Amino acid sequence: MFSYRHAFHAGSHADILKHLVMIxxxxxxxxxxxxxxxxxxxxxxxxxxxxxxxxxxSKEADQGIYRLAQFAKNNSVSPGIENxxxxxxxxxxxxxxxxxxxxxxxLARLLRSHDRLKLFxxxxxxxxxxxxxxxxxxxxxxxxxxxxxxxxxxxxLMPPPSRRGLVLIDPSYExxxxxxxxxxxxxxxxxxxxxGCFAIWYPCLSRRESASLPDHIKKIATTHKRSWLQVELxxxxxxxxxxxxxxxxxxxxxxxxxxxQLAESMPILVRALGxxxxxxxxxxxxxx
Ligand code: SAM
Numbered sequence: 001m002f003s004y005r006h007a008f009h010a011g012s013h014a015d016i017l018k019h020l021v022m023i024x025x026x027x028x029x030x031x032x033x034x035x036x037x038x039x040x041x042x043x044x045x046x047x048x049x050x051x052x053x054x055x056x057x058s059k060e061a062d063q064g065i066y067r068l069a070q071f072a073k074n075n076s077v078s079p080g081i082e083n084x085x086x087x088x089x090x091x092x093x094x095x096x097x098x099x100x101x102x103x104x105x106x107l108a109r110l111l112r113s114h115d116r117l118k119l120f121x122x123x124x125x126x127x128x129x130x131x132x133x134x135x136x137x138x139x140x141x142x143x144x145x146x147x148x149x150x151x152x153x154x155x156x157l158m159p160p161p162s163r164r165g166l167v168l169i170d171p172s173y174e175x176x177x178x179x180x181x182x183x184x185x186x187x188x189x190x191x192x193x194x195x196g197c198f199a200i201w202y203p204c205l206s207r208r209e210s211a212s213l214p215d216h217i218k219k220i221a222t223t224h225k226r227s228w229l230q231v232e233l234x235x236x237x238x239x240x241x242x243x244x245x246x247x248x249x250x251x252x253x254x255x256x257x258x259x260x261q262l263a264e265s266m267p268i269l270v271r272a273l274g275x276x277x278x279x280x281x282x283x284x285x286x287x288x
Contacts, residue, residue: 002122002123002124002174003174004123004172004174005045005054005123005125005126006044006045006048006102006126006172007045007048007049007053007054007055008054008055008057008058008060009058009060009244010048010050010055010060010061010100010102011048011050011055011060011061011064011065011066011097011100012060012061012063012064012065012244013060013063013064013233013235013247013269013273014064014201014203014233014244014247015064015065015100015102016064016065016068016084016233016269016273017201017231017233017247017248017249017269018103018168018170018201018247018249019084019087019103019106020080020081020084020265020269021199021231021249021251021258021262022103022106022107022168022199023080023083023084023087023106023110024080024083024255024257024258024261025166025197025199025251025254025255025258026038026107026110026166027083027110028255028257028258029164029166029197029255030110030112030115032164034162034164035114035115035116035161035162035164036112036115036116036160036162036164036165036166037115037116037118037157037160037161037162037164037165037166038107038111038115038116038117038118038165038166038167038168039117039118039120039150039154039157039165039166039167039168040103040104040107040117040118040119040120040168040170041120041150041151041154041167041168041169041170041171041185042120042121042150042168042169042170042171042172043102043103043104043119043120043121043126043130043145044102044103044104044121044126044130045102045121045126045129045130045133046101046102046104046105046119046129046130046133046134047091047099047100047101047102047104047105047133048099048100048101048102049098049099050065050097050098050099050100051098055100061097061100063235063273063275064273065088065097065100066097067272067273068081068085068269068272068273069085069088069097071271071272071273072085072272075268075271075272077265077268077272078261078264078265078268079261079264080261080262080264080265081265081268081269087101087106087109087110088100088101090109091105091109103168103170104117104119104130104133104134104143105133105137107168108134108137108139108142108143109137109139111139111142111143113142115142116142116143116144116160117139117142117143117144118143118144118146118157119134119143119144119145119146120146120148120149120150120153120154121145121146121147122147122148122149122150127145127147130145131145150169150185151178151181151182151184151185154167154185154188154189155185155188155189155192158188158189158192158193158196159192159193159196160193160196163193163195165193165196165197166196166197166199167189167196167197167198167199168199168201169182169185169186169198169199169200169201170200170201171201173202173203173210176207176209179209179210179213179216180209182200182213183213183216183217183220186198186200186217186220186252187220190220190221190224190226190252191224194224194226195253196252196253197251197252197253197254197255198251198252198253199249199250199251200217200249200250200251200252201247201248201249202214202247202248202249202250203244203246203247204232204234204245204246204247204248205244206239214230214248214250217250217252218230218250218286221252221286221288222286222288225288226252226253226288227252227253227254227285227286227287227288228250228251228252228253228254228285228286229250229251229254229258229259229262229283229284229285229286230248230249230250230251230282230283230284230285231248231249231251231262231266231281231282231283231284232246232247232248232249232281232282233246233247233248233266233269233270233273233281234246234278234279234280234281235270235273235274235275235279236274236275236276236278236279237276237277237278237279238276238278245278248282254285259283259285262283263283266281266283267281269281
C-alpha cells in the first residue's frame with residue numbers, strides 16, 4: 001500500500017481520457033446557476049512537473065499529452081479536445097507544456113464563486129504536497145482537503161446541500177480490494193444521492209476484478225434505474241507488455257451532451273495517441 005504516486009502517470013493517455021470527460025461533465029453542470037458540490041475522492045498531489053521528478057522516470061506524458069498537443073498543432077481536433085488542451089495550456093506560461101494539472105487543479109480553476117470542491121487523499125506524502133499546492137490557489141477558501149479514506153467518507157457527504165453534485169472516483173487500484181470498496185461506495189452513494197453525476201475511472205486489465213468492474217457498475221446503475229455511459233480508450237494492444245494500454249470512464253447520470261462530444265473526440269484521440277493497429281475505442285450508453 002502507498003507505493004502509487006500519480007506523478008509517474010501525469011499526462012498519460014489515461015489522464016487525457018479522464019480529464020477530457022471530467023471537464024465536459026463539470027461545464028455541463030455549470031450551465032445551470034445552482035451551486036455545485038464537486039468531490040474528487042482520490043486527489044493525488046494536485047499538479048505535476050513533467051520536466052523533473054517522477055514524471056521524467058516513466059515519461060508517460062511523451063505518449064500522452066505531448067503527443068496530443070503535437071497532433072493538435074497539425075490537425076483539427078474536436079471542440080472538446082480543444083477545450084481540454086486549453087485547460088492544460090492555461091497552467092503553462094509558455095507554449096511548451098512543462099506542468100500537468102491533476103484533477104484537483106483542473107476542477108479548482110473551473111469553480112464558480114458559489115461552487116465547492118472536496119478533495120480526499122490518503123497518501124502521507126501526497127496529502128502534504130496537495131495541501132501545499134491547493135494553498136497557492138485563489139480558490140483555496142472554496143476547497144476542503146481531507147486526509148481520509150474516501151471510500152468510507154463519501155456517503156457522509158451525500159446528498160450535498162444544493163442537491164447538485166459531481167463525484168470523480170479515481171482510485172489507484174493498488175489494493176485489489178479497491179474494486180470491491182468502489183462498488184460498495186457507489187451503491188451507498190446512489191442510495192443517498194440518486195441524481196448525482198458519478199464519474200469512475202478504471203484501468204482495462206486482464207485481472208478478474210478489473211475485467212468485471214464495468215459490468216458490476218452497470219448492474220448497480222441499472223438496479224437504481226440510472227442512465228449510464230461507458231467509454232474506453234485503447235492506445236495499443238501488446239498483451240505481453242505490462243504498460244497500461246487502455247482505460248475507461250464509467251459515468252452514472254451522464255449529461256445528454258456527453259455521448260455526442262465523445263463520438264467526435266474518441267476517433268481523434270485514437271488517431272493522435274494510437275501506437276499500433278490494436279488502438280481503438282468503446283462508447284456505450286444506456287438511458288433509464
Ligand atoms: N485524480 C487524480 C488526477 O486525476 O489527477 C489522480 C489520483 S491517483 C490515480 C489516486 C490517488 O488516490 C493516489 O494519490 C492515492 O494515494 C489516493 N488514494 C488511494 N486510496 C485512497 C482512499 N481510500 N481514499 C483517498 N485517497 C486514496
